[in-house]
Amino acid sequence: MSEIYRTPEKIDIGTNTAFSEDLKEIASRGIFDLVLDMEDTVYISSVGLRTILAMDKECKKNGGKLVIKNAGEMVNKVMEITGFSQILTIV
Amino acid sequence: MTDPVITEEERIRVAALIDNLPDVQSFVRDYMCKAGADDMVLLNTELAVEEIFVNIASYAYEDKSGEAEVSIRSAENGESVDICFADTGKRFDPLSVPEPDITLSSEERQIGGLGIFLLRQVAEDVRYSYEEGKNILRFRMRLS
Numbered sequence: 690m691s692e693i694y695r696t697p698e699k700i701d702i703g704t705n706t707a708f709s710e711d712l713k714e715i716a717s718r719g720i721f722d723l724v725l726d727m728e729d730t731v732y733i734s735s736v737g738l739r740t741i742l743a744m745d746k747e748c749k750k751n752g753g754k755l756v757i758k759n760a761g762e763m764v765n766k767v768m769e770i771t772g773f774s775q776i777l778t779i780v
Numbered sequence: 781m782t783d784p785v786i787t788e789e790e791r792i793r794v795a796a797l798i799d800n801l802p803d804v805q806s807f808v809r810d811y812m813c814k815a816g817a818d819d820m821v822l823l824n825t826e827l828a829v830e831e832i833f834v835n836i837a838s839y840a841y842e843d844k845s846g847e848a849e850v851s852i853r854s855a856e857n858g859e860s861v862d863i864c865f866a867d868t869g870k871r872f873d874p875l876s877v878p879e880p881d882i883t884l885s886s887e888e889r890q891i892g893g894l895g896i897f898l899l900r901q902v903a904e905d906v907r908y909s910y911e912e913g914k915n916i917l918r919f920r921m922r923l924s
Contacts, residue, residue: 701801701830702798702801702830702834703801731823732823732826732827734827734830734831734834734898735831735894735895735897735898736834736895738894739894742889762820763820763823763824767827767898770898770901770902771880771882771894771897771898772882772883772884775882775883776884776885776889
């Protein structure tokens with residue numbers, strides 16, 4: 690079972706709790722093949738990266754995979770400078 | 781005629797609470813817009829501001845209440861903007877924290893340590909000092 694999740698416009702300290710809870714809810718249903726469609730996301734801070742990294746670990750631990758697609762300019766840049774583009778699957 | 785360079789410093793003082801981040805962001809954003817920042821510079825500035833302010837709001841005062849002051853001014857003849865955060869919380873140099881190892885795999889990677897790392901990547905001239913009981917963190921954003 691896989692699922693696509695559309696990330697919010699901004700993933701910051703204000704929106705991260707809801708974002709994190711959404712991902713935990715998906716994992717709680719046993720879904721560990723997850724596509725994060727980041728087309729709508731223009732901004733991400735470290736708190737959002739931590740949430741994505743935690744979900745990536747959870748998916749891998751359970752034999753699944755987290756895939757990021759449609760990441761925009763700012764998100765891509767942040768992924769690159771933090772090395773996340775090397776450890777996450779970005780298509 | 782070229783646009784006049786904004787030179788006067790502006791400042792805002794808020795309680796060091798996460799809930800006040802939007803006020804700080806709009807204060808900085810308004811100045812950056814007046815100074816002529818493009819969208820990417822605005823996003824990078826927003827990132828730098830969030831990482832610093834969240835650190836102050838989360839750790840500077842522990843369980844006590846306190847304030848953060850943000851001042852901003854034009855620099856390098858209008859080509860950059862200098863932003864300064866000050867708090868009177870416990871003495872702490874965020875630049876002393878070791879940088880995360882960004883080459884580790886997802887499984888090995890520690891969760892955390894990224895905020896200040898990001899700040900140092902998107903801003904220039906990031907400097908910490910402790911003056912008259914204040915933690916002062918300064919950085920520069922280039923406008924182009």
